[in-house]
Amino acid sequence: MKLSRKVAVIGGGVAGSTVSLFLAQQGIDVTLIEKGDSLVNGPPFCHLHAGGNLYREISLDQCESLLKQSIEFVKFYPYVVNARPTVIAVPVSDNGDPAALERRLTHLAAFYQNLVDDDPSNAVLGKPVHYFKSYSKDDLRRLSKLSQPCDLTDLEHWLIPFSQQVDLERLKYPVYAVQEFGLSLFRVAASIQLRSAALPNLDVKLNSEIKELHPNRNGWDVQLGDNASEFYDFVINACGFETGIIDDMLDCKEERLVEFKAAYVTQWSEKNGKWPEVIFHGERGTPNGMAQLTPYADGMFQLHGMTKEITLFRDGLAATKNGSAQPQLPNYLINKINHGWQATIIEERGRKAIEHVAQFLPNFKTATVAGKPLFGAQQIPGRNATLRSADVSFGHANYARVEIVKASSSLEAAKKIYHKWFTTQRINLPGDSDKRKPIRKTDIESRARSIAKQRQYPESLAKAY
Structure with a gap:
């Protein structure tokens, strides 16, 4: 019926x-x-956003909504997540304070615990008590001397390749490992x-x-x-x-914004272990914008760099005007959506993405561009x-x-x-x-x-x- x-x-x-x-x-x-x-x-999407921890500027209400919605999404679509943690770090060059991240993560862990108490099936991100963990510089130095086990049963097992490759002097401490999973488009x-x-x-x-x-x-x-x-x-x-x-x-x-963004597909043969996702916070739209390293199978990594030379684009954020509800992106971006990218542009912007990540992971400079970008435009209601x-x-x-x-x-x-x-x-x-x-x-x-x-x-x- x-x-x-x-x-x-x-x-x-x-x-x-x-x-x-x-x-x-x-x-x-x-x-x-x-x-x-x-x-x-x-x-493209590559991240579950279970708590919104990639975005320091959003409210706690948005973080709670994203956490709750992510849990429901995983329950509706089993087998679509890549269940590995995300490492979140604040570079020395950034104005951010790791302590502010910890306050928010503590709040979200308690919110997650309440959701699990209401319905045990909500524990799709693991136990709430393990939602996040902090690591000092000494912790990372200790981990850098270990070999990653085949069975990754603890958050710190995921940080071993990170601790071995990251430039420890370029970060503020602590850094955090969070149960923010990947999402397979x-x-x-x-x-x-x-x-x-x-x-x-x-x-x-x-x-x-x-x-x-x-x-x-x-x-x-x-x-x-x-x-x-x-x-x-x-x-x-x-x-x-x-x-x-x-x-x-x-x-x-209706008023809305439209934004064009791209992520770059790379391969890194010297990955040395099974990687978590890694986020280096930064001011959006500046040369020091956030760097994001998303791992996949076979040494593939998807890269975001929140600069206008990598993920963001000149005039890539458009607003409604002249009485129309449809924002107008520039023609060169519409051409990318409709007709694809030139090979030289793929290589050029892909290399810039690699270099952006390599400032924190020096050996990543040996990575290569491994395919066309994942790209598209998305709408944002309001202003x-x-x-x-x-x-x-x-x-x-x-x-x-x-x-x-x-x-x-x-x-x-x-x-x-x-x-x-x-x-x-x-x-x-x-x-x-x-x-x-x-x-x-x-x-x-x-x-x-x-x-x-x-x-x-x-x-x-x-x-x-």
């Missing part, structure tokens, strides 16, 4: 796909409309594809683009290309950085460029826009939509207690590797780490 209402979700990124999957699992008829040839092919995409295919009430329309959208009685007439329009009771706008295009069709004067926790807003009747900044917020958006539109109309569904048919971890990784290969990325980025 299914709900009689029909929902059109526009946009098949992680937000639109997650909302579609969740609603379909509740028995609702959903049509997912994606203009590209595959799902979850938007801006390709395994998320694989999970969505496999689970969507098993739902007969979820219709995925690829290579389809909205031509017209008009209110009709208590719903919407939606036209795709030259096809006749079809009626839907609800429309969900999950168009990512093009969310404003649909808003303009409906004359919704606050530091906003990191966002999910859904409701405009016209029976119209919602999903605008997430972090992938883990997408499930929260789905739940809010469901509770606003459907809980009062819901009927009992057979098999309600088991909405998710189990999919094997090996099936997900196999599909993920195929997706990576199709998109011309190293299959190593899809493997469990």
Whole structure:
């Protein structure tokens, strides 16, 4: 049995796909409309953000939201995380204070403990008492003399290769190891594809683009290309950085930002052990912007450098203006989205990313650029460029826009939509207690590797780490 209402979700990124999957699992008829040839092919994500510790500038409320949303995301999508800690360090050249990080981490550990006390299944990041641990310079010197064991049973085991490679004189102390896991874009995409295919009430329309959208009685007439329009009771706008295009069709004067960013795929044969993720804090947009080293299988590392020469771009942050809800990025960035990158630019910016990390890990200068960047543009609702926790807003009747900044917020958006539109109309569904048919971890990784290969990325980025 299914709900009689029909929902059109526009946009098949992680937000639109997650909302579609969740609603379909509740028995609702959903049509997912994606203009590209595959799902979850938007801006890159590589980090769960369970606590928002990469961002010193955001509020504790945002940190708590990201922690809670990340836990729910992992429970909804098993097998998509790379379960290794993140090392967070403050360079000597930075104005930050490690003590401020510890105060926030202590607060988040207590918040995590409360979530686990309420529901033991929330302990997806390990025991709350082990959420983070601090390390002094002497601790790192001691660890640098050890060999990393094959069985990594303690946080400090992960810090052994870091302690052996980092320039200890360039850091303030203590540094912190936090249970902030990695997130595999390709395994998320694989999970969505496999689970969507098993739902007969979820219709995925690829290579389809909205031509017209008009209110009709208590719903919407939606036209795709030259096809006749079809009626839907609800429309969900999950168009990512093009969310404003649909808003303009409906004359919704929403304010938002759009930001273009890129991360660089590198390989480091001298990695000497199994690495954690590593964050060196820095002032965003300056030459000393944050450096981020994200490990994958086979010695692959994804790099962010929050400078305008690496991850950020000239005029890469655009705001709404002139009465339109769609911010306009410069043409040279739109060309990257639509047509890809020149090989010389990939090498040039990739080398700059390597050099940015090598200022703290000198041996990393031997790393090589190993593929095209992961890149894209994302929307940020409102005018606050530091906003990191966002999910859904409701405009016209029976119209919602999903605008997430972090992938883990997408499930929260789905739940809010469901509770606003459907809980009062819901009927009992057979098999309600088991909405998710189990999919094997090996099936997900196999599909993920195929997706990576199709998109011309190293299959190593899809493997469990």
